[in-house]
Amino acid sequence: MTVFSCAKCGAELTPDLQKLHGVPDVSLRDTDWHGDTRLAPSTVPRGSYAIDPEPWGAPFVAPVPRAVSAPANRALLMPPAMTDMVPAGPRDSAIVHPEDAPSLRLAGSLGMHHGCCGPLGTGGLNMTCVCGAGVATLAADCMGPHELHLDPLRTYAFRPDTSL
Numbered sequence: 221m222t223v224f225s226c227a228k229c230g231a232e233l234t235p236d237l238q239k240l241h242g243v244p245d246v247s248l249r250d251t252d253w254h255g256d257t258r259l260a261p262s263t264v265p266r267g268s269y270a271i272d273p274e275p276w277g278a279p280f281v282a283p284v285p286r287a288v289s290a291p292a293n294r295a296l297l298m299p300p301a302m303t304d305m306v307p308a309g310p311r312d313s314a315i316v317h318p319e320d321a322p323s324l325r326l327a328g329s330l331g332m333h334h335g336c337c338g339p340l341g342t343g344g345l346n347m348t349c350v351c352g353a354g355v356a357t358l359a360a361d362c363m364g365p366h367e368l369h370l371d372p373l374r375t376y377a378f379r380p381d382t383s384l
Contacts, residue, residue, distance in 0.1 A: 222269065222377045224314060224321075224370050229351035233321050233375060240270040243315060246294065246365065259337065259360060262317045263294065263367040269316045276369055277309035277357050278344035296341050297364040299332040309344075309357075313369040314377065318358060321368055323350055326358070335361030345371060 221236035246263050264270050277296075283306045298305065324347040326339065333343030341359025347368065349355045355374045359365050 222379050224269075224316070224375050224377055226349040226351060226353055226355055227374050227376050228353040228355075229349060231323065231350055233323060233349065233355065233370065234269075234316055235267075235320065236380070237269045237316060237320060238267060240264060240268050243270045243272055243294070259362060259366045260364070261366065262319075263365055264315050264317050266317045266320055269314045269320075272313050272315050272369065273311055275307045275309050275311055276313055277307055277341060279308050280305035280342070281308040282306075294365045294367075296359060297335060297361055298342060299340065301332070302342060310372050312372050313357075314372070314375070315367045315369055318360060318366065318368040321347070321356065321370075324348065324356060324358075324368075325350075327354060335363060337362040340364060341367075341369075345374070 223232055223236055224234045225232050246261055280302055327346050327348045333340050338360035339346050339358050340361050341357050345354030345357055347356040347358050357369045359367055
């Protein structure tokens, strides 16, 4: 089991989470179009996390030949000014279910990085710790993935000793 904390203040951001062997496949066809959330299912189930080995999120750059891109079911919906760009953000971000980090708060105005139903996840860190530090990026618009990426430089994983 693993708990993720803020690198700036040490506040616990998640409860104990179980590591998944890889990033699960999610179908956007399962989006709850007529329900309360209008969101696709979360990429990872509650109580779990996965490490994304690929670059994810901001900054975005022009694509290079043979660039690896996110599977279509996890590709971000890009604002019109950014449609020809690919993610160059951090590798090895921890993806958690957004409800597994209840103390995080959406940071300020998202501007063009806000879709009709929520943040696109394209504007960089958009979730803050209780201390005010930007620590994660939430993608939660109805036309893209529903996932929370904990920044690997602004958070750290702690594995409590369970042998006691």
